[in-house]
Amino acid sequence: MALAHDFVEPDAMAMRQLMGHFLTGVAVITTECDGERSGMTISSLTSISLEPPILMISLNFNTRTLDGVKGSGRFAASILGVKQESVARQFASRGGERFAEGSFDETPGGLPVITGALAQLECEVVSDHIIGDHHVFFGQVRHARDRKGAELVFNAGKFGSFHDFNHDAVPWVF
Ligand SMILES: Cc1cc2nc3c(=O)[nH]c(=O)nc-3n(C[C@H](O)[C@H](O)[C@H](O)COP(=O)(O)O)c2cc1C
Numbered sequence: 001m002a003l004a005h006d007f008v009e010p011d012a013m014a015m016r017q018l019m020g021h022f023l024t025g026v027a028v029i030t031t032e033c034d035g036e037r038s039g040m041t042i043s044s045l046t047s048i049s050l051e052p053p054i055l056m057i058s059l060n061f062n063t064r065t066l067d068g069v070k071g072s073g074r075f076a077a078s079i080l081g082v083k084q085e086s087v088a089r090q091f092a093s094r095g096g097e098r099f100a101e102g103s104f105d106e107t108p109g110g111l112p113v114i115t116g117a118l119a120q121l122e123c124e125v126v127s128d129h130i131i132g133d134h135h136v137f138f139g140q141v142r143h144a145r146d147r148k149g150a151e152l153v154f155n156a157g158k159f160g161s162f163h164d165f166n167h168d169a170v171p172w173v174f
Pocket residue numbers: 026038039040041042043044045058059060061062063064065066088091092093094095154
């Protein structure tokens with residue numbers, strides 16, 4: 001789609017282009033249902049509440065991971081670092097065995113998470129909602145840990161890294 005200077009009612013392709021201006025991090029969502037593991041790359045991970053700690057994820061109807069999260073009522077999020085672009089691609093590819101390659105850790109509740117991810121969070125689904133062509137899940141974080149490192153970012157269909165202005169940190173008052 002050409003750059004739209006007039007307001008339009010966006011179709012799917014236009015929405016993708018428009019929201020490509022909103023840069024995000026990259027996470028892999030994983031779950032296990034009846035002994036079967038599934039997982040996929042997402043950019044829709046959002047922090048919704050701090051007390052209690054609740055994350056939101058939004059999964060397209062035609063993803064295999066959706067069935068796993070629905071069936072188990074649990075998911076884990078691995079927030080990827082800048083050196084993990086290949087993991088993001090592996091978990092976004094159509095078909096194929098996602099867990100055949102790579103290293104995985106286990107959360108205290110037994111869900112697989114990506115080794116070396118900057119943050120690993122295990123969540124229990126506390127609410128969900130079907131909206132448009134996606135199924136949205138709200139997960140309360142039960143177990144989490146993190147490590148230092150540079151985050152992988154996603155913008156306009158491409159992976160990259162983030163550079164701050166080296167200005168003072170923004171004071172965040174609760
Ligand atoms: C950077 C990136 C972000 C993505 N974010 C989402 C997302 O938030 N929700 C979604 O449903 N699919 C998202 N996808 C697409 C899925 O990763 C892709 O459809 C995947 O094959 C689904 O896996 P599954 O069918 O095995 O569950 C994203 C892909 C990429 C590369």
